[in-house]
Amino acid sequence: MKIVLKQVNLLHPGQKLNEKNDLLIEEGIIKKIGGLDxxxxxxxxxxxxxxxxxxxxxxxxxxxxxxPGREDEETIETGCNAAAAGGFTAxxxxxxxxxxxxxxxxxxxxxxxxxxxxxxxYPVAAATLARKGESIAPMLELYDAGAVAFSDDGSAIKTAGxxxxxxxxxxxxxxxxxxxxxxxxxxxxxxxxxxxxxxxGLPGIPNVAEDIIVMRDIMxxxxxxxxxxxxxxxxxxxxxxxxxxxxxxxxxxxxxAPHHFTLTEEMLKTFDTNYKMNPPLRTxxxxxxxxxxxxxxxxxxxxxxxAPHSIEEKExxxxxxxxxxxxxxxxxxxxxxxxxxxxxxxxxxxIEKFAVNPRKILNIxxxxxxxxxxxNLTIIDPDLIWTVDISKFKSKARNSPFDKxxxxxxxxxxxNNRKMFFEEKFFAI
Amino acid sequence: MSxxxxxxxxxxxVPKEDIQLILDTARTxxxxxxxxxxxxxxxxxxxxxxxxxxxxxxxxxxxxxAQKRLSADTINFTTSASSAKKGETFKDxxxxxxxxxxxxxxxxxxxxxxxxxxxxxxxxxxxxAGDGLHEHPTQGLLDIYSIIEKKGRLEGxxxxxxxxxxxxxxxxxxIFGLKTMGANVSVCGPTTMIPAGIESLGVKVYNNIDKxxxxxxxxxxxxxxxxxxxxxxxxxxREYHQYFGITAERLEKRNKEIxxxxxxxxxxxxxxxxxxxxxxxxxxxxxxxxxxAVRMAVLYLLGTMHN
Numbered sequence: 001m002k003i004v005l006k007q008v009n010l011l012h013p014g015q016k017l018n019e020k021n022d023l024l025i026e027e028g029i030i031k032k033i034g035g036l037d038x039x040x041x042x043x044x045x046x047x048x049x050x051x052x053x054x055x056x057x058x059x060x061x062x063x064x065x066x067x068p069g070r071e072d073e074e075t076i077e078t079g080c081n082a083a084a085a086g087g088f089t090a091x092x093x094x095x096x097x098x099x100x101x102x103x104x105x106x107x108x109x110x111x112x113x114x115x116x117x118x119x120x121x122y123p124v125a126a127a128t129l130a131r132k133g134e135s136i137a138p139m140l141e142l143y144d145a146g147a148v149a150f151s152d153d154g155s156a157i158k159t160a161g162x163x164x165x166x167x168x169x170x171x172x173x174x175x176x177x178x179x180x181x182x183x184x185x186x187x188x189x190x191x192x193x194x195x196x197x198x199x200x201g202l203p204g205i206p207n208v209a210e211d212i213i214v215m216r217d218i219m220x221x222x223x224x225x226x227x228x229x230x231x232x233x234x235x236x237x238x239x240x241x242x243x244x245x246x247x248x249x250x251x252x253x254x255x256x257a258p259h260h261f262t263l264t265e266e267m268l269k270t271f272d273t274n275y276k277m278n279p280p281l282r283t284x285x286x287x288x289x290x291x292x293x294x295x296x297x298x299x300x301x302x303x304x305x306x307a308p309h310s311i312e313e314k315e316x317x318x319x320x321x322x323x324x325x326x327x328x329x330x331x332x333x334x335x336x337x338x339x340x341x342x343x344x345x346x347x348x349x350x351i352e353k354f355a356v357n358p359r360k361i362l363n364i365x366x367x368x369x370x371x372x373x374x375x376n377l378t379i380i381d382p383d384l385i386w387t388v389d390i391s392k393f394k395s396k397a398r399n400s401p402f403d404k405x406x407x408x409x410x411x412x413x414x415x416n417n418r419k420m421f422f423e424e425k426f427f428a429i
Numbered sequence: 430m431s432x433x434x435x436x437x438x439x440x441x442x443v444p445k446e447d448i449q450l451i452l453d454t455a456r457t458x459x460x461x462x463x464x465x466x467x468x469x470x471x472x473x474x475x476x477x478x479x480x481x482x483x484x485x486x487x488x489x490x491x492x493x494x495a496q497k498r499l500s501a502d503t504i505n506f507t508t509s510a511s512s513a514k515k516g517e518t519f520k521d522x523x524x525x526x527x528x529x530x531x532x533x534x535x536x537x538x539x540x541x542x543x544x545x546x547x548x549x550x551x552x553x554x555x556x557x558a559g560d561g562l563h564e565h566p567t568q569g570l571l572d573i574y575s576i577i578e579k580k581g582r583l584e585g586x587x588x589x590x591x592x593x594x595x596x597x598x599x600x601x602x603x604i605f606g607l608k609t610m611g612a613n614v615s616v617c618g619p620t621t622m623i624p625a626g627i628e629s630l631g632v633k634v635y636n637n638i639d640k641x642x643x644x645x646x647x648x649x650x651x652x653x654x655x656x657x658x659x660x661x662x663x664x665x666x667r668e669y670h671q672y673f674g675i676t677a678e679r680l681e682k683r684n685k686e687i688x689x690x691x692x693x694x695x696x697x698x699x700x701x702x703x704x705x706x707x708x709x710x711x712x713x714x715x716x717x718x719x720x721x722a723v724r725m726a727v728l729y730l731l732g733t734m735h736n
Contacts, residue, residue, distance in 0.1 A: 193625050194625055194626060195625060195626025195627075195629045197624075197625065198595075198601075198624040198625050198626055198627055199441065199601065199630070200541055200542070200563060201541035201560065201561045201562035201563025201564065201598055201601060202541045202542070202561065202562070202563070203561075203562065204625065206625075270545075271541070271542030271545045271546060312518060315518070315520055316518065316519065317519055317538060317539075317540035317542070317543050317546070318540045318541060318542040318543070318546075318561075319539065319540040319541070319561065320540060
């Protein structure tokens with residue numbers, strides 16, 4: 001089958017590509033950029049994408065798909081549907097499933113289950129067996145089965161000794177250790193520790209709980225030569241630490257979740273459990289530091305930390321409710337509304353954070369917009385004004401605090417694996 | 430005259446006129462409590478649920494008695510949050526209770542924010558009887574009532590709250606209420622028990638109890654709550670008593686005019702010595718009596734509002 005994306009703005013910072021042209025895709029392969037003749041338009045489905053941007057397919061390197069174990073909250077299929085609807089052609093899924101992704105069988109199960117989807121799924125395997133922090137997982141076998149990184153996400157790797165081993169061992173495959181930075185003896189709380197937690201009477205998590213693990217991990221990355229990737233960075237001090245470490249040439253990268261640069265702890269005053277997450281929402285000062293970190297490249301990627309939870313679980317008394325919110329279907333809108341339109345990031349920088357850097361960190365080739373290459377594309381309308389409606393989410397869950405929020409900018413289509421998602425539907429191309 | 434809100438969730442943001450109205454109404458009920466027949470028909474036909482997810486003896490009894498004195502029909506629902514967690518959800522419990530056509534819900538819960546949550550899922554008037562480390566507004570009101578009863582005023586008075594401020598809902602309600610009524614408020618305790626940013630509320634912080642005693646007219650002494658693992662934040666109860674305990678010797682040396690309050694239950698020999706707990710400075714049992722009158726006032730004012 002042939003499709004033509006007509007008069008679309010082709011943008012790829014890695015290729016220094018920035019031109020308005022027609023794009024012909026045949027059997028999932030980019031056949032022609034420009035110079036299309038009448039023959040090409042014949043029998044092709046033509047999409048008029050004037051004023052839209054066609055960029056390399058976006059990659060969300062931090063999602064929770066809940067399968068196996070909590071298929072009532074999300075499945076690999078519904079999670080992938082949400083990814084496509086949100087503008088992503090690939091995700092990396094976290095290992096805190098039940099059973100956890102700590103064996104090659106589970107990695108293969110996830111690869112198999114997602115193999116026919118538009119969205120590519122790259123499993124992140126547990127760094128330690130059962131995520132217990134006691135002994136390192138069979139990293140070489142996991143890697144061969146398809147795992148691209150290792151993490152005990154949900155918590156940091158428990159001891160410095162085990163992290164050292166994980167970093168040294170993973171060097172053989174050059175895979176990063178993704179760290180959820182939290183010193184658990186300091187983190188027994190339900191929100192950021194501050195004046196706000198004091199007046200709300202909610203137990204607090206101080207940002208030093210994050211900073212101390214970021215510091216530890218930087219020192220061990222330097223000592224071992226391994227690669228550390230900081231997941232969902234949220235505090236100003238942590239951003240400063242990563243910035244300094246990068247200057248010293250330490251192999252460290254970082255991602256930030258959209259809720260951490262769009263919301264502050266002030267939202268907790270509603271006691272709405274959709275604002276409960278870990279790391280917690282922090283202060284205005286932290287939000288500004290995160291945006292600064294994105295601008296100067298200290299923070300490499302934006303990733304959603306998409307964390308589906310059932311309604312019964314979230315509709316609980318605040319201290320008992322689980323942490324986490326949905327992210328896949330709102331994050332491009334939030335990034336454009338809060339970062340691009342407010343002139344913090346350029347469109348090219350957004351492509352770096354969403355398409356290029358996550359793949360570089362995970363050693364996955366970045367898709368090219370070039371004749372002869374497989375079409376792996378995200379189409380964006382940066383100016384489309386839309387209202388978030390959680391009832392329309394492709395995700396199985398509904399735990400988003402962004403319901404009814406007016407956003408400017410969203411993905412209108414994704415193309416990958418000879419499939420296209422457009423106007424709420426998937427079809428083969 | 431009526432209150433500006435149909436719920437009492439906390440004292441944060443409650444206007445001075447509302448607090449004054451509650452105090453004035455409580456004074457009337459305080460007189461009722463001295464009569465041989467201590468009952469009035471004011472809330473006849475109203476149904477009130479005491480929804481207690483956390484152990485409480487005195488607050489629950491005080492509310493229950495206040496309800497009976499006002500002739501309301503009362504149901505008690507007592508459970509521990511941990512056992513409820515395993516079975517029915519909080520929301521389902523509330524919906525069941527709501528289906529029985531109740532007018533008011535008095536709630537205590539170990540999670541902050543539950544009273545606010547209740548206002549979203551129930552039509553009843555909600556009174557917070559203590560939520561997590563957040564607020565305990567009727568305790569704050571009865572403390573204020575008791576201070577005014579003894580000192581004649583609050584305006585310009587120096588009031589210090591001593592103890593584990595970081596893990597006390599009584600402290601926060603006291604701070605909000607006392608400040609609204611014009612008192613100069615301070616807190617005193619070891620540094621590990623002072624919560625983040627408390628000075629931003631316009632509260633002075635002491636780490637020296639002798640200084641706090643010398644500079645204040647009223648000392649509200651909080652229970653050191655062993656169940657909230659105070660043990661991790663102080664080396665021992667012995668050391669706490671030695672450096673922060675309220676003893677007769679300290680009071681005689683520093684301030685003989687001081688008024689001592691304690692919300693109870695008291696830990697004798699920890700935050701307060703027996704001599705002080707039973708001595709001339711304290712009004713601990715008056716607080717308990719006043720508690721019934723203040724709760725009657727709150728129930729009456731909310732229960733007779735046009736919703």
